[in-house]
Structures are given as structure tokens and as C-alpha cells.
Amino acid sequence: MNIHAIKAIYKFEMARTGRTLLQSVVAPVISTSLYFVVFGSAIGSRITEVEGISYGAFLVPGLIMLSLLTQSVSNAAFGIYFPKFTGTIYELLSAPVSMIEALIGYVGAAATKSIMLGLIILATATFFVDVRIAHPMLMLVFLILTGVTFSLFGFIIGIWADNFEKLQLIPLLIVTPLVFLGGSFYSVSMLPPVWQTITLMNPVTYLVSGFRWSFYEIADVSLWVSLGMIGVFLLACLLVVGWIFRTGYHLRS
Amino acid sequence: MEPVVSIKNLNKTYRGGYQALKNINLDIYPGEIIALLGPNGAGKTTLISTICGIAQPTSGSVTVGGKDIIKDYRDTRSLIGLVPQELTTDSFETPWVTVNFSRGLFGKAPDHAYIEKVLRDVSLWEKRNNKIMTLSGGMKRRLLIAKALSHEPRVLFLDEPTAGVDVELRREMWQLVHRLRENGVTIILTTHYIEEAEEMADRIGVIANGEIILVEDKAALMQKLGKKQLVLDLKQPLTAIPESLASQALELRRDGYQLVYTFDTQADRTGITSLLDALRRENIEFSDLSTTQSSLEQIFVQLLEEA
Numbered sequence: 001m002n003i004h005a006i007k008a009i010y011k012f013e014m015a016r017t018g019r020t021l022l023q024s025v026v027a028p029v030i031s032t033s034l035y036f037v038v039f040g041s042a043i044g045s046r047i048t049e050v051e052g053i054s055y056g057a058f059l060v061p062g063l064i065m066l067s068l069l070t071q072s073v074s075n076a077a078f079g080i081y082f083p084k085f086t087g088t089i090y091e092l093l094s095a096p097v098s099m100i101e102a103l104i105g106y107v108g109a110a111a112t113k114s115i116m117l118g119l120i121i122l123a124t125a126t127f128f129v130d131v132r133i134a135h136p137m138l139m140l141v142f143l144i145l146t147g148v149t150f151s152l153f154g155f156i157i158g159i160w161a162d163n164f165e166k167l168q169l170i171p172l173l174i175v176t177p178l179v180f181l182g183g184s185f186y187s188v189s190m191l192p193p194v195w196q197t198i199t200l201m202n203p204v205t206y207l208v209s210g211f212r213w214s215f216y217e218i219a220d221v222s223l224w225v226s227l228g229m230i231g232v233f234l235l236a237c238l239l240v241v242g243w244i245f246r247t248g249y250h251l252r253s
Numbered sequence: 254m255e256p257v258v259s260i261k262n263l264n265k266t267y268r269g270g271y272q273a274l275k276n277i278n279l280d281i282y283p284g285e286i287i288a289l290l291g292p293n294g295a296g297k298t299t300l301i302s303t304i305c306g307i308a309q310p311t312s313g314s315v316t317v318g319g320k321d322i323i324k325d326y327r328d329t330r331s332l333i334g335l336v337p338q339e340l341t342t343d344s345f346e347t348p349w350v351t352v353n354f355s356r357g358l359f360g361k362a363p364d365h366a367y368i369e370k371v372l373r374d375v376s377l378w379e380k381r382n383n384k385i386m387t388l389s390g391g392m393k394r395r396l397l398i399a400k401a402l403s404h405e406p407r408v409l410f411l412d413e414p415t416a417g418v419d420v421e422l423r424r425e426m427w428q429l430v431h432r433l434r435e436n437g438v439t440i441i442l443t444t445h446y447i448e449e450a451e452e453m454a455d456r457i458g459v460i461a462n463g464e465i466i467l468v469e470d471k472a473a474l475m476q477k478l479g480k481k482q483l484v485l486d487l488k489q490p491l492t493a494i495p496e497s498l499a500s501q502a503l504e505l506r507r508d509g510y511q512l513v514y515t516f517d518t519q520a521d522r523t524g525i526t527s528l529l530d531a532l533r534r535e536n537i538e539f540s541d542l543s544t545t546q547s548s549l550e551q552i553f554v555q556l557l558e559e560a
Binding site: 002004005007008009011015019086088090091092093094095096098248 | 305306307308309327328331333335337339341342343344345350353354355356357358360362400
């Protein structure tokens with residue numbers, strides 16, 4: 001195992017967060033605060049409670065998931081796409097680094113960033129609403145599993161993309177709509193039956209539901225189904241990454 | 254002596270079907286400087302990329318330090334440093350960060366003293382904390398060399414190291430390469446500049462259309478293919494070469510004021526004495542004479558024409 005290489009990649013990627021502090025950390029915190037103002041205060045004043053929880057507090061897990069998913073995907077996609085774009089990837093490809101090691105470095109850094117961001121958003125939320133976490137360990141497990149899984153997904157997008165448009169395409173056209181329609185801002189039971197069925201086809205629903213359960217012990221689907229779904233995504237991403245490494249797809253000519 | 258890099262029957266066909274390398278066989282020995290010459294698209298960069306792990310070989314094998322580049326890629330890549338042709342750098346980083354990153358990537362524990370030495374060797378120590386985007390092209394080129402040296406490689410690939418580099422810097426680069434060789438580093442460089450190969454290399458390989466046309470000791474190559482010319486400045490111009498001299502390899506230049514005789518330095522007889530005798534018989538007088546040797550460039554052009 002080339003531990004030095006994993007450390008080097010991880011450190012290098014984390015250093016970028018330091019340089020782009022405004023974009024990486026401050027921007028998501030501001031946008032989350034805006035969500036609280038708009039949804040929590042303006043609209044929330046008309047929806048007093050959802051399943052016994054104040055609407056503002058109900059929003060917190062969904063908002064964290066929203067940032068966690070989008071940031072994991074975009075951080076990891078950008079992390080591997082940028083060296084491809086500038087050409088510095090030659091060094092990674094000619095180094096005594098296995099693809100697993102490269103993956104740990106890149107995905108590890110992307111997941112770390114988005115998980116840190118999730119925790120920052122959680123801390124920000126406490127300024128606006130009264131947040132309680134019934135199962136902190138389970139909350140962390142969800143945070144880490146989701147961060148890692150979607151960073152893997154982002155890594156795949158970064159390898160697949162051969163221009164900046166493709167890099168933005170999936171996060172904008174697929175991930176963001178799925179998160180918005182996955183029960184981040186509402187309980188699935190609030191929807192008409194047809195939409196409930198459709199919502200249950202959205203994989204993000206399961207992540208938000210499980211994550212929210214770790215806070216308030218309320219969920220749209222069973223906790224085990226949620227954990228199972230994360231496992232399925234993780235496995236699917238690992239299979240695709242494995243295929244990429246075997247074939248050298250978009251990496252080695 | 255065991256070769257440090259051994260290439261056997263190497264073929265590379267890209268996905269589109271283009272065959273970039275055709276049955277390449279080449280042994281490179283420890284401590285030598287070998288220059289690979291060839292026109293654009295000849296396969297020089299593909300050959301280097303394949304040895305370094307950036308491109309996958311279609312068939313054939315390559316060993317570095319006796320280890321296979323696929324099976325034992327960790328061992329072989331640890332031995333190799335690569336300076337790519339393009340100036341690909343992390344613009345927002347500093348030389349200090351990026352060179353230390355390279356060392357880690359190649360599996361070496363941090364060694365700040367060594368990185369300082371490398372940066373001083375390439376005259377970038379003063380610039381270590383500047384953003385790379387603020388460096389000049391020549392500095393970026395030297396930075397790429399520093400990155401390639403960060404893990405103390407035994408074999409260094411320089412892909413067109415002096416492309417777009419001014420004359421002074423080119424000389425500095427050559428000195429650096431010579432210093433590296435003195436430390437036992439084997440150097441493989443590709444170049445368009447014949448002058449560069451002539452100046453630096455011990456051996457020269459010529460690549461065209463994905464094939465190695467020849468690999469030869471530089472001096473032997475120059476001797477073998479190098480033709481010499483005897484140039485005579487005539488007192489009176491000639492309108493044509495006299496018939497008695499028609500069988501000689503002669504040509505007239507400068508409106509008949511210059512007679513040029515091409516001869517083979519390797520032949521038993523150069524034919525100079527008999528030529529001078531013949532000139533005397535024809536009463537052709539000359540005011541000056543000189544000899545010139547064909548440059549590697551002329552040899553190169555000749556080889557490509559034959560290929």
C-alpha cells in the first residue's frame with residue numbers, strides 16, 4: 001500500500017478547500033441560512049408542525065442532505081476532472097499508485113469536505129431552530145456513508161466527463177432535482193397518493209428519511225430499508241469504479 | 254551490462270485503430286544518455302507514455318530495472334521520473350507544495366532537505382513560495398524537471414525538454430542533464446533539435462512512423478553516415494565540370510566559383526590526392542580550400558528519406 005501517495009493526494013485535495021474557503025464553506029452556509037429564512041420563517045410560519053416536529057427543525061436533516069449530496073458529487077467530480085483538464089493527471093498515471101489508493105485519496109478528501117460541511121450546516125441550524133439528535137452515532141453513520149457513496153458517484157462523473165458541461169450536467173439535472181423531490185422539505189405523507197408512489201422511486205427519499213429518523217425518530221420508510229438503499233448505491237458505485245479501473249476507461253489510452 | 258530499460262517487440266495500437274508503435278526493440282543501459290529523434294507523430298511520446306504507464310501496450314513487453322512494467326508497476330514506476338512535453342502544472346499551487354506532492358505520490362517519505370536541494374539545482378528555490386502561474390515558461394519547465402526528480406529516480410525521461418526554451422536556458426538545461434548523468438541517472442530524451450542530440454547524447458535512436466529505424470552510438474553514426482565535403486574556392490569560374498573529372502562526385506556552386514567534392518571518410522581512399530592531381534592537369538587553380546562534415550541534421554534527413 002502506497003500510504004505516502006494516499007496522504008499526498010488527500011492533503012493536496014484538502015488544501016484546495018483551504019484556498020477556496022469562500023466557495024467551499026461560506027457559500028453553502030449562506031445558502032442554508034437563506035433556506036431557513038425562506039422555508040423556515042416565511043413558509044414555516046404557515047406550516048406549524050410536521051409529524052409533531054416544528055417545520056424549521058424538520059427541515060434540518062433535509063437541508064444537510066441537500067448540501068451533502070450536491071457537494072460530495074461536485075467536490076469529487078471536480079477533484080479528478082481538474083487534473084484531466086490541466087493535463088497534470090500524467091503524474092498520477094505514471095506514479096506507483098494503484099487505482100484503489102488514488103480512489104481513497106480523492107474520494108476520502110471529497111467525502112471529508114462534504115461531511116465537514118454537513119456538520120457546519122448542522123451547527124448553523126442550531127442558531128435558527130431547536131435541533132435535537134436522538135441517535136448521534138447513527139446520524140454520523142448516515143452522514144459518512146452518504147458522503148462516501150456520493151463522492152464515489154462524483155468520482156465516476158469526473159472520469160466520465162470530458163468537458164465542463166458534462167461535469168455540471170448530472171449534478172444539475174439529476175442530483176439537485178432528486179434531492180428537492182426526495183422529501184427534503186416535506187414529509188412524503190403530505191403528498192397525494194400518486195406522488196407518494198413516484199417519490200418512493202426516488203433513491204434520495206430513502207437517504208433523507210433514514211437521516212431524519214436519526215434526528216427525530218420519524219421516517220417515511222423503515223430505517224433498515226434506508227440503510228439497505230445506501231448499501232445498494234455504494235455497491236453500484238464500487239462496481240462501476242471497478243470497471244473503470246479494469247478498463248482504464250477515460251484514463252489510460 | 255544489464256540494460257536498465259529493455260523493450261521487446263512493443264506494439265501500440267490506439268482504440269481508433271492507429272498503430273503508433275510497430276514492433277519496437279530497444280535496450281537502454283545504466284548511466285547513458287540516449288536521444289530519440291523523429292518528426293512529429295513518429296511515436297516518440299507514445300513510446301515514453303507506454304514505458305511510464307500512461308498508455309497501455311497492445312503487445313510486447315518492457316522491463317525497467319529487470320521488472321515488468323505491468324506486473325511490477327510499483328517497482329518500475331518508482332525508478333522512473335517523467336518530464337512531459339506539455340507544460341502541465343497546477344497553476345494555483347506553489348513549487349514547494351507541488352514538488353513535495355510529487356515525492357509523496359511516488360511513495361517516498363517527506364524529505365524537505367532533499368526537495369530544497371532539487372529546487373536549488375533547478376534554480377527555483379527563490380521562487381518556491383510563488384504561485385506557479387506567475388512563473389515563466391522556462392521556470393515551469395524546470396519545475397517539471399524538479400517534480401520528476403523529487404523521488405530520486407534512476408531513469409529520467411525528458412520529452413522535448415527544450416521545446417520553446419531560449420538558447421541560454423537550453424544550455425543550462427543541458428548542463429543540468431550532464432550533472433544528473435554524473436550522478437548515475439540514465440536519461441532518455443526525445444527531441445526535434447538535432448543540435449540537442451548532438452550535444453548531449455551518447456546514443457541516438459531514430460523513430461519514424463512508429464518504427465525504430467536505427468539506434469547507433471552517436472560518434473559511430475556520425476562517422477558511418479557522415480560525409481565530408483572538400484570545398485575549393487576557384488580563382489577563375491568554371492562554366493561546367495571538365496569531362497576528365499565527370500566521374501568524380503563534384504558539383505559547382507556560386508556561379509562556378511566553388512567546386513565541392515563529396516567523399517566518404519570511411520573509404521580506403523578519399524580520392525582527394527587524385528582529384529588535386531586532376532585539377533592541376535586541367536590547370537584549374539584555387540585560392541582556398543576547406544572541408545566540412547555533414548551534421549546530424551543532414552544525416553537525419555537522409556535517414557528519413559530512406560525510410
